[in-house]
Amino acid sequence: MTKRAPDVSASPPRSRSKYTLAPLVLIAANVVLFALFFVWPAVIGLVYSFTNYTGIGAFQFVGLDNYQNLFGDSTFFDALTRTLLYTVLFVPLNFVFSLLIANVLVSKHAKGVSVARVFFFIPWLLSPIVVGVLWRWLFGENFGLVNYLIEKVGGSAVPWQSNADLSLMVVVVAASWAWTGFSMLLFIAAIKNVPTSYYEAAALDGAGPWRQFFSITLPSIAPTSFIVILLNTIHGMKEYPLFASLNNGGPGTSNNLLVQYIYQTGFKAGQIGYASAASFVLMLILMAVAIIQLMVNRRVENR
Amino acid sequence: MTTTDMPRKADADSARAVSRKRPRAVGGGLRRAVPATTLLWVLAAIYGLPVLWFVLSSFKPAGDLFSLPLTILPHDPSVSGYKAAWDSANFSQYFINTTIVCLIATILTVGVSCCTGYALAKYDNKWLKVFFIGILATTMLPSEVMLAPQFLVVRDLGLYNSLAGIIVPAVLTATGCFMFRQFFLTVPDELIEAARIDGARELSIFLRIMVPISRPIMLTLAILSFQWRWNDYIWPLLMLNDPEKFTVQIGIQSLVGAQNINWSVVLGGSVISMIPLIVVFLVFQRYVMNADINAGLKD
Numbered sequence: 001m002t003k004r005a006p007d008v009s010a011s012p013p014r015s016r017s018k019y020t021l022a023p024l025v026l027i028a029a030n031v032v033l034f035a036l037f038f039v040w041p042a043v044i045g046l047v048y049s050f051t052n053y054t055g056i057g058a059f060q061f062v063g064l065d066n067y068q069n070l071f072g073d074s075t076f077f078d079a080l081t082r083t084l085l086y087t088v089l090f091v092p093l094n095f096v097f098s099l100l101i102a103n104v105l106v107s108k109h110a111k112g113v114s115v116a117r118v119f120f121f122i123p124w125l126l127s128p129i130v131v132g133v134l135w136r137w138l139f140g141e142n143f144g145l146v147n148y149l150i151e152k153v154g155g156s157a158v159p160w161q162s163n164a165d166l167s168l169m170v171v172v173v174a175a176s177w178a179w180t181g182f183s184m185l186l187f188i189a190a191i192k193n194v195p196t197s198y199y200e201a202a203a204l205d206g207a208g209p210w211r212q213f214f215s216i217t218l219p220s221i222a223p224t225s226f227i228v229i230l231l232n233t234i235h236g237m238k239e240y241p242l243f244a245s246l247n248n249g250g251p252g253t254s255n256n257l258l259v260q261y262i263y264q265t266g267f268k269a270g271q272i273g274y275a276s277a278a279s280f281v282l283m284l285i286l287m288a289v290a291i292i293q294l295m296v297n298r299r300v301e302n303r
Numbered sequence: 304m305t306t307t308d309m310p311r312k313a314d315a316d317s318a319r320a321v322s323r324k325r326p327r328a329v330g331g332g333l334r335r336a337v338p339a340t341t342l343l344w345v346l347a348a349i350y351g352l353p354v355l356w357f358v359l360s361s362f363k364p365a366g367d368l369f370s371l372p373l374t375i376l377p378h379d380p381s382v383s384g385y386k387a388a389w390d391s392a393n394f395s396q397y398f399i400n401t402t403i404v405c406l407i408a409t410i411l412t413v414g415v416s417c418c419t420g421y422a423l424a425k426y427d428n429k430w431l432k433v434f435f436i437g438i439l440a441t442t443m444l445p446s447e448v449m450l451a452p453q454f455l456v457v458r459d460l461g462l463y464n465s466l467a468g469i470i471v472p473a474v475l476t477a478t479g480c481f482m483f484r485q486f487f488l489t490v491p492d493e494l495i496e497a498a499r500i501d502g503a504r505e506l507s508i509f510l511r512i513m514v515p516i517s518r519p520i521m522l523t524l525a526i527l528s529f530q531w532r533w534n535d536y537i538w539p540l541l542m543l544n545d546p547e548k549f550t551v552q553i554g555i556q557s558l559v560g561a562q563n564i565n566w567s568v569v570l571g572g573s574v575i576s577m578i579p580l581i582v583v584f585l586v587f588q589r590y591v592m593n594a595d596i597n598a599g600l601k602d
Contacts, residue, residue, distance in 0.1 A: 019505060022422075022505035022509075023422040023426035023428060026421060026506075027419050027423075029415045029418065029419075030415050030418070030475050033472075034438065034441070036456065036460070037453060037475065038437075038441050039437075041449045041452035041455070041456050044456070048451070100346070101346055104339065104342055104343045107343075109339035111340045111343075112340065112344065116343050116344060119347040119348075119351040120347065121584070121592075123353075125577075125580045125584050127533065127534030127535075127552050128534065128536065129534075129536050129552045129555050129559075133559055133573050134353055134573070135353065136559070137570070143368075143566075148371075177353070180350065185592065234445075238445060238448070240536075240537055241552070241556075244536070245560075248559075248560060259447050262447075266450060267450075267541065276452065279449065279450065279451065280448075282448050283443075283448045286448065287444075
């Protein structure tokens with residue numbers, strides 16, 4: 001790189017920064033994509049949230065009207081609380097099952113781990129749409145296997161579809177089932193990192209498996225647990241396709257979540273400005289979650 | 304060498320930790336193996352049953368689907384549901400469309416992420432750091448949050464109702480850039496310095512040395528990207544309005560969203576849509592299982 005030598009003599013100590021063209025070429029494609037599909041939408045989204053834009057034609061600035069209307073909009077609040085409820089139910093259920101399965105999978109005594117692992121992992125491969133269809137098939141009120149078995153043992157058919165809360169529960173179970181594979185992988189990696197000597201010492205002191213789990217495993221994998229909770233929280237907050245195929249946000253509109261609300265106001269009702277305002281509320285929630293995650297990541301990396 | 308990216312220091316010790324665990328496994332005995340194995344397989348059965356029931360049901364003829372008593376195994380197995388889905392419900396077309404989207408998007412994603420990840424890892428410019436923060440910011444604003452404005456941008460670019468409208472916005476992924484960055488950080492700088500001394504140009508160092516050694520990461524990201532695009536629902540739903548261009552997921556949802564669901568077709572179509580991912584996964588299993596998917600948020 002002799003031809004770049006003059007640059008080096010101008011700023012001698014920083015050896016790497018003399019290369020400008022190569023990195024620029026390398027990131028060019030992503031910079032363009034970043035500008036087009038991230039910066040531009042983010043900016044106009046923010047601008048539109050202060051307007052009454054409908055997607056076509058002229059628009060007027062309406063100041064904070066959209067946000068004010070949003071806080072008085074009971075449909076929005078229903079969607080928001082339903083989303084939070086869904087997340088609050090989904091995250092712990094997924095956490096418990098993924099952690100349990102991860103522990104069984106790393107256990108030295110269990111046989112057939114590599115085959116069983118595939119069973120837990122396949123649900124994660126399926127699309128949310130297919131997961132929804134699958135659980136709808138299983139929990140159909142008149143035709144599903146679950147109600148058939150309940151009636152077989154003498155119970156009466158459970159209104160899995162027409163009761164809003166039961167319907168939500170089915171989605172929560174389906175989502176936890178589908179996302180186990182992902183959380184489980186993170187837990188497995190973390191559990192394998194716990195030094196074996198801890199367990200050996202604990203075993204010598206007479207600690208049983210439960211004591212070992214609560215006193216060694218759980219504290220040792222705390223950073224991973226935190227990340228799993230945060231990732232799943234973000235995932236839960238923006239869930240939509242699973243509801244679309246499982247109960248279509250129903251019965252009625254009782255299980256409409258935030259993203260579905262945004263989609264319906266923005267694209268079905270054409271209130272782009274209003275939907276953008278709702279988007280920004282969702283963004284603030286996600287951002288808060290993401291910032292917590294970054295802070296925790298940093299703390300973990302600094303250890 | 305199974306090279307997977309290891310962003311956290313602790314991961315580097317994992318191989319050692321595992322190998323140290325091995326000797327203990329010998330002295331377990333049958334007494335401890337039975338409960339652990341039972342628990343494992345009970346859980347595996349619980350997780351496997353929904354899929355099993357679904358797949359077995361899809362082989363029942365349409366008339367038998369709801370006939371009582373329900374049976375686990377189809378009485379006379381048929382593929383009529385599959386046939387109906389493939390031909391009359393147009394799944395053949397959806398399948399082709401989705402495959403095109405997945406392949407092109409995956410190739411572009413891997414290529415672009417590899418370039419960006421390398422630049423972020425091996426060059427030391429202020430503006431690169433700024434761009435890296437920008438990429439991380441995209442994880443905080445997923446497309447679900449920017450549905451409307453992103454839609455308007457893509458419409459204004461003239462990509463509405465085209466497969467390109469699904470492919471191009473999906474190419475930039477923070478996860479991909481991050482995975483490659485983490486990998487290239489583990490590649491010693493001396494390798495580059497040596498090539499520079501030999502007179503290699505910057506871009507040929509990248510293409511001739513760095514691209515080949517990053518193959519495992521490429522495969523991992525390719526599988527992830529393929530899965531993301533195959534399973535995408537909301538963005539294609541917004542982008543496409545011509546049924547000839549629908550992807551598989553929209554196809555399924557349009558059947559399920561109908562007033563009277565034709566379950567035979569839905570089951571057939573859904574199982575068809577599951578096949579490519581399960582095949583890809585089983586073939587490349589170790590690249591997924593070893594990947595540190597913690598490297599970024601799911602995109």
